Amino acid sequence: MQSLPLGEPSPADLSAIVAEWPLIAAELDLLDAEITNIYAVEHGGPSPLDWRRLRRAEARVTRMAAELAARPASRREVA
Incomplete structure (x- = not known):
């Protein structure tokens, strides 16, 4: 089992x-819109x-994911 690194x-x-x-921010907004609808x-x-807020949040997540995927690999900085 590999331990998680501690610290910063x-x-x-x-x-x-x-x-x-x-x-991440777009996904948080989508989560908030979904919670609002459930409530x-x-x-x-x-209403x-x-x-409308839910549809806009879904569209924003899709747009941000596409933009992130379209970035050159050198700019994605995956840890």
Whole structure:
């Protein structure tokens, strides 16, 4: 079994996080929109605005993932 390294993230780890941050942020926004819709079901159902927010968040995740995948391998900095 391999143990996890303790301490601070390496510069390569930080670079990978920075490179992927737009996708991470988009996924967090999508999660928030999904939670809002789940909560709304118990209170009369999601509004048209809730559904629009969910669709926009899904589109943003797709767009950010495509942009990240389209980057040259040298710019992706995978740890």
